[in-house]
Structures are given as structure tokens and as C-alpha cells.
Amino acid sequence: MNEFSKLAEQYTPMIHHIIKSLAIYKNKEDFVQIGLIGLWEAKSKFDPDKGKFLTYAYTTVKGKILNEFTKESLFETRNTPLEMESQDFVQKAVTFDEPLQLETLKTYCEGLTKNQADWLLLTFQEQKSLPEIASQLGVTVSAVKSWRQSALKKLRKDQALL
8 A cells, every 4th residue: 555545544534524514415425526626735845844644634635625615616507407498488589489579679670770771680580691682682791780770779779768
């Protein structure tokens, strides 16, 4: 048995105690591994002139586990999975079941330039992408993006006036 294996065997109960004191109940095996990494770092950086190894190892291991626990907690709060009902709703909202009615779209075209109206109709009536619109109208994609940007700005302004 090498030196670190003996050290790991000796300090594994301490790692389990730290995990229990922090009330970590998910992914315990991962946190034990993180604790062992912290123990390895403590062994390699320990200076006997500054105190006892036990104290240094305890604070190093606990700090390493706390850092990882914080990372996981942030990840879980920021990346919660959608429930099935929410996924169905989002899928229905994103999927175009049928194109918008031409009459409705033409009411939005009032106050827009011809190019902006072309972008609006081709996007929402025919469900074409920017490159497809650019190709059909014989212009660059950046020109179509510009029409889109100014059309959306005008439409938002008109909506704010209502």
C-alpha cells in the first residue's frame, strides 16, 4: 500500500463526517472523491511548521467540498428541468400549426416600408428563414436582418401606443 492510500484510509471517516455535517445527501460518492482530492492537496501543500496536519487537512477538505457543493447548487437552481406539461406547452408554442392569416398580417404591415412588410409576410405567412427570404428577393441576409430589426422596432413602438 502506498503512502496516500494509507492516508486516505485513515481520513475517510473524517470526509464522511464533513459530508454528513454539511447535510449532503445527493451524490455522496462524488463528494467523497472530492474530499479525497482535497486530502491529496492538503498532503502536498502541508507545512509542518505552521500547525497540525489534521487541522489543515480538515479545513482543506471541507473547503473543497463546500466549493463543489456551491457549484452544484447554483447549477441546479439555474438549470431546472421543465415538467412534462411545460414541455408540451413550449412545443405547441414554438411549432406553427398553421400560418397566420394573411388579413391579420396585413394589419401589422400598416406603417411599415415595402421591404419590412415583405420580411413580415414571408416570415410569418410562408415561414421562410432569413437566407431564404434574401435569396428570393435577391438581397443579402444582412439587408433582411436590417428590415427585420427596423420592422420590429416600429411594431413595438405601435404596440406601446395602444
